[in-house]
Amino acid sequence: MLKTLLVQNYALIDTLEIDFHQGLNIITGETGAGKSIILGALGLILGNRAEATVLKEKSKPCVVEGTFNLAGYSLQDFFVDNDIEYADLTTIRRHINPAGKSRAFVNELPVTLSILKDLVSQIIDIHSQHQNLLLADGKFQLSVLDSFTDNLQQLASYRDSYQKYRSLTSELENIKEKASQAKADLDYLQFQLKQLNEAKLKSGEEIELESLQQQLSHAEEIKSNLQSAFTLLNADESSILIWLKEAVSSLSKISHFFNPAEELQARIESCRVELKDIAHEVEMQNERVLLDPAELEAVTQRLDMILSLQQKHRVSSVDELIEIREKLDVQVNEITNYDQVVSQKEAELEKITKLALKQAQEISDTRKAGSKKFEDSIKALLTQLGMPYADFKVNFEPLGELRPQGIDRVTFLFSANKQMPLNDLSKIASGGELSRLMLSLKSLMVKTKGLPTIILDEIDTGVSGEVADKVGNIISSMAKSMQVINITHLPQIACKGSHHFLVYKDQEKETTETRIRLLTSQERITEIAKMLSGEKISEAAITNAKHLLGSELN
Structure with missing residues (x-):
């Protein structure tokens, strides 16, 4: 889990340090207070692109550092494979200099962004608002299904075979093209070689x-x-x-x-x-x-x-003629041997194609076998989220050829209401429906991935009232088995957290700064009351906030 986040000289942040906790961490704040800035800073240690424009003070470096508790998540092999010293409390740091050049460190050891991304992908998942658009992406849909059906190891083996298949296919095409071109010149090359051989040239x-x-x-x-x-x-x-x-x-x-x-x-x-x-x-x-x-x-x-x-x-010189004769001899031999080389490569390609097809079919079978349970799980979650008549189905179409994800084209079909036909969810789902569907998918994904931490950035977009309360229940349920950091505008969800952070702008100095602090119990009542009624807090809002938080009325 993410224990501490330190940010220095990033956007509106001079220096900011946050201590996160196990369970559900809620982050609230007015629009424009800087919640997205904090998320952007966190994105740097997740391997996102770094630019000098993010520096608050252009002459100073930007530093973002996260401390993660990895105990119990079996990541030691990753550290060994990448020659990094393992520690239960692992520090990941990103440093950006004023020129925009960045460096990444894991436990003080410099690492590439590729290694950084591989590591954090096993530690934390961020759901940002734009990710709802991914629901219409076939690759994302496949990745969700594969995560649920635990196909990841099979996919890794298949992708290795697929890469070999692609490489051999390309290699064979190149050889055939060269062979075709070379054979057209073979008679002329043989004539030149014969002429030079018959000359019986001697050096000097x-x-x-x-x-x-x-x-x-x-x-x-x-x-x-x-x-x-x-x-x-x-x-x-x-x-x-x-x-x-x-x-x-x-x-x-x-x-x-x-x-x-x-x-x-x-x-x-x-x-x-x-x-x-x-x-x-x-x-x-x-x-x-x-x-x-x-x-x-x-x-x-x-x-x-x-x-x-x-x-x-x-x-x-004669020596140069002898050199040409030797090169022609090699060329003619290569051309006359092309058929043998082509046959050899075709045999290799046939072998790897059979293996890849077998692996792809096994993955397809696993997907189809698990799709019914996946559909039922999504529908059950949607029911909890106030959509009792929602229907969800995974549609499979054969691709007819090997692709990086296998031989399946997967489409998620969705219907929100009773007696409405299933259709591509990107064509019929509203914003609130997409948010609830994405939350359902994320809920299933984090359970199968076993990630320590998930960050939800306003996954509740488009929902309110009773549905918002149900969304909060799902998020709260997720937090029982992992750390959840949830950015929200809804009081029904904010009240579910075990810890509540407020992001705000400090404008007392010459420059505006984004700050964050952990709210006390009383401050939390006030913040949720403000979320309910606005800046002018009424007694009814205070009472409602206490009720939402489960506090006893004084």
């Missing part, structure tokens, strides 16, 4: 071929110059090697009496040996160089073919 070969082409193109010139070099080195008696040999011989004749001659002889001999080796290499290279027009033609054709492929694929 164009450099070797260009060098070989140069050599073959100038073979005659190469051989002529190699032969000339060999002749100069070693071909006849006037060659360099013969002259060096004679130089060595000349120096050897004087080396025994001229010491420098020996070193010079050795150096010349070294040069002669090296040049002799060079002459041999030149001769061998000359023999290797062939005049081969056929090979030159083959090399030229190979280079032309490589250049043609490079131009076609808009690249500048």
Whole structure:
């Protein structure tokens, strides 16, 4: 249950702290006093959108903090799953800075809004005035029925299967679309791949071929110059090697009496040996160089073919062509394997579709099996609320396909009077009838959900007199098993509370502030008398207020 609500710097609130109690907490106040402001502040710790416009003092942050007693509600697993420290007295806080940025905390640990909403949805439910419009919403109607028939675990399992079903359906459609597009290009891709495979390309070969082409193109010139070099080195008696040999011989004749001659002889001999080796290499290279027009033609054709492929694929090297060939190979393999992939995905989709349909049918069966008890419960509550001839029925229509909520379309049919045909309640129900019907639904929902707290914001709209008293009895009955915080304008309902808070505007300072205080017994009599007769309180109103409160007349 909600024990304490602290609000700072929100709308007309400077600082406000409220201690709520178990049972039925009543909040009253004049129109415009700020009841909706307090509700809006509470909405922030329930995960509602935060904006800087709510700040009373624009240069200061807004803080809203609620302390909840969670003992006995088995929420420890949620805290463990989300790495939050559990405490029976748990504090939830929302902080909004002047720039409009907000942060959420649970027991002083920062949490995401998603986690915050998941937590508070298990702690508190707020019924605001506009929620009566939800009665016409098919999703809301289904959620009410599912809550009553305790389908929530089944729905969680089904939604997991449904998400997989949707994901696989989308994935299969994408694969089929890609396969269709790719198959249209398959012949061309295979032709390109075949052309590159037949080229038998080798990394860097164009450099070797260009060098070989140069050599073959100038073979005659190469051989002529190699032969000339060999002749100069070693071909006849006037060659360099013969002259060096004679130089060595000349120096050897004087080396025994001229010491420098020996070193010079050795150096010349070294040069002669090296040049002799060079002459041999030149001769061998000359023999290797062939005049081969056929090979030159083959090399030229190979280079032309490589250049043609490079131009076609808009690249500048054989390595890039090889990379394209490998990518084409992967593409062609993927396309040729699409049929297998499609078959595999279709099998997966068929399996998850069967599971989802089975789960959806089980949920539908549970809904239909529980709908009669649900209808009877609503009619019994409506009878208590002064509508003895009201009729209520849950109408089922098959959707014919899987949807997030299953395979049912549910419509609540309603008739307020005897012998009036059932019809869609959004078309025939008045405001007061909608309020009583919503109260009946909420009454059933909170019992099945087992929530610690529910806040009712003028759920009594459109009712008065004896009906208002009966509405109060239903709300009072709800408060026996949970905490109820009820905002009301009706004295017949206000008198049912175990604690009564008054919201009012304090205009004694420079700025108007919204305040709230717990009324004493005497103040409560005065407040309810004012609700009965207006600002000018009569003795009859006082007497009536005491009667409503069950007080003894003094």
